Amino acid sequence: MKTAFQQNTDIKMSTKTYSQSKNDDNSLVQQCFNSSATTYQQRAVLQKDLGTDLLKTLMPAVVNNREIILDLGCGPGLFSQPLSELSEHLISLDASLSMLQANPNSQTKLTCDSHQLSLLDNCVDLVFSNLMIQWCDFETVVNEVYRVLKPGGESVISTLLPGSLYELQQAWQVVDDDEHIHQYQSLHTIQDCLANMNWKTVETQTKRYTYYYESARALARELKSLGANAVKGRSSKALCGKGKWLAMESAYVKNFADPASNLLPATYRALIIKLKK
Numbered sequence: 342m343k344t345a346f347q348q349n350t351d352i353k354m355s356t357k358t359y360s361q362s363k364n365d366d367n368s369l370v371q372q373c374f375n376s377s378a379t380t381y382q383q384r385a386v387l388q389k390d391l392g393t394d395l396l397k398t399l400m401p402a403v404v405n406n407r408e409i410i411l412d413l414g415c416g417p418g419l420f421s422q423p424l425s426e427l428s429e430h431l432i433s434l435d436a437s438l439s440m441l442q443a444n445p446n447s448q449t450k451l452t453c454d455s456h457q458l459s460l461l462d463n464c465v466d467l468v469f470s471n472l473m474i475q476w477c478d479f480e481t482v483v484n485e486v487y488r489v490l491k492p493g494g495e496s497v498i499s500t501l502l503p504g505s506l507y508e509l510q511q512a513w514q515v516v517d518d519d520e521h522i523h524q525y526q527s528l529h530t531i532q533d534c535l536a537n538m539n540w541k542t543v544e545t546q547t548k549r550y551t552y553y554y555e556s557a558r559a560l561a562r563e564l565k566s567l568g569a570n571a572v573k574g575r576s577s578k579a580l581c582g583k584g585k586w587l588a589m590e591s592a593y594v595k596n597f598a599d600p601a602s603n604l605l606p607a608t609y610r611a612l613i614i615k616l617k618k
């Protein structure tokens with residue numbers, strides 16, 4: 342049986358090979374996250390709120406004394422400190438090198454795609470993943486999570502559901518038929534996928550978060566500063582056009598502005614998933 346140290350040595354070696362082979366694969370999502378690494382921390386309100394709720398789901402199990410925790414899609418490390426307090430060893434993993442460079446974890450950092458984890462089978466006690474999996478193929482990543490978890494290991498994952506940013510989506514619908522919002526997987530699809538796997542237990546919980554903005558432009562700026570502005574399948578032409586923007590903004594205000602403050606709401610429907618192998 343390997344010790345944690347031997348496992349970590351293997352982890353670093355395999356990562357090197359993997360990072361080199363992925364050099365050319367700079368997807369749209371990763372470009373957005375790479376360029377947002379420096380602005381992310383101040384703006385990540387949903388990420389902080391939802392990640393904190395995700396951490397709370399762990400608290401009763403803390404006594405189990407986790408040896409190795411994997412922070413999957415860790416970003417600049419909003420949760421590095423609390424996670425390192427819960428474990429002997431924290432592995433922070435992200436596809437974006439810029440995000441990892443901003444991450445304060447002083448133990449192991451891995452540049453790696455979550456669809457193909459450069460980790461051994463059965464080597465991690467807990468996988469924590471806050472707001473990454475909505476950018477991925479859910480089934481592939483959850484299969485990888487299952488593979489790397491030790492038997493009895495647990496995972497907590499948060500993601501977004503359809504209906505997130507519905508105000509922005511409806512405001513755009515007044516203007517054109519393009520995709521302006523990322524297409525999130527339905528709760529039903531996610532639950533079906535999990536039910537077809539070998540997890541010992543699966544728990545899900547939905548939560549709603551609403552934030553207020555001075556303008557649709559302020560919301561769009563925030564999404565960009567978080568790297569969350571990628572929309573798969575959208576043509577770049579659909580992004581701009583001053584006339585379209587003005588029409589969308591005016592529809593947003595007309596249909597959703599809070600009458601008292603005139604602020605614009607942006608609502609997220611989140612899903613928290615708790616899994617045990």
Ligand SMILES: C[S@@+](CC[C@H](N)C(=O)[O-])C[C@H]1O[C@@H](n2cnc3c(N)ncnc32)[C@H](O)[C@@H]1O
Binds near residue numbers: 418419436456
């Ligand atoms: C919204 S951020 C969340 C970051 C962090 N978990 C937090 O709570 O602040 C999403 C992160 O997932 C990473 N990511 C997206 N797709 C990924 C993939 N396929 N593999 C690894 N990381 C990925 C991005 O680079 C980004 O850092």
